[in-house]
Amino acid sequence: MIGIFGGTFDPVHNGHLRVAEALSVALPFDELRLLPCGEPAHRAPPQAHADDRIAMLQLAIEGHSSLVIDKCEVRRKGPSYMVDTLALLREESGGESLVLIIGWDAFAGLPTWHRWQQLIELAHLLVVQRPGSVTAPCDEVQQLLQQHQTDDVAELKQRIAGCVLLLPVDVVDVSSTEVRARLAAKEDVSERLPVAVSAYIKEKHLYLS
Numbered sequence: 001m002i003g004i005f006g007g008t009f010d011p012v013h014n015g016h017l018r019v020a021e022a023l024s025v026a027l028p029f030d031e032l033r034l035l036p037c038g039e040p041a042h043r044a045p046p047q048a049h050a051d052d053r054i055a056m057l058q059l060a061i062e063g064h065s066s067l068v069i070d071k072c073e074v075r076r077k078g079p080s081y082m083v084d085t086l087a088l089l090r091e092e093s094g095g096e097s098l099v100l101i102i103g104w105d106a107f108a109g110l111p112t113w114h115r116w117q118q119l120i121e122l123a124h125l126l127v128v129q130r131p132g133s134v135t136a137p138c139d140e141v142q143q144l145l146q147q148h149q150t151d152d153v154a155e156l157k158q159r160i161a162g163c164v165l166l167l168p169v170d171v172v173d174v175s176s177t178e179v180r181a182r183l184a185a186k187e188d189v190s191e192r193l194p195v196a197v198s199a200y201i202k203e204k205h206l207y208l209s
Helices: 014-026 052-062 082-093 105-110 116-122 139-148 153-158 176-184 194-203
Strands: 002-007 031-036 067-069 098-103 124-129 165-166
Touching: 002 014, 002 082, 014 124, 014 194, 031 052, 031 105, 052 194, 082 098, 082 116, 098 105, 105 124, 116 124, 139 165
Parallel strands: 002 031, 002 098, 031 067, 098 124, 124 165
Antiparallel strands: none
């Protein structure tokens, strides 16, 4: 079973790692792939170059044997659509179970995603719920839940796609947006970043403007 944890990772921070570590313990993943986005279709492009974001990810996951980096989106030209990425991974993995990891807010906004109805055909959806998540899903997402929700983790391994699992996770309250803003203001963010990532940012003079 392969977990897919996407994001811009601009930069990767302790919140990302806490979620990845918690999921590695909670679910029987054979591997958990961190998938840096290439060209986001619905938001501003990442501030750091893809090579820097990948380098920071490599530093961040040292010592985490279950975590790997998947570079397929940063290598692909054009906007990064998750449905295309999952189709590629499905072709490569054959009958392997794929689990797309997304936050509750992203799940509630799924109808804004490109060809979002096809996601459940290609992978399971593991929805990470932060304590206090209050965003209400629209009717289409409610219907998706009614049709596909499961509470059985084992079902994700038994089937290759088609389930939605809601999983509460106690996450670190930090965002890449906040980290970038504090770095631009020359404030200390060492508690929010892995030590090696913080050192890399200082060495490369990233996020200063």
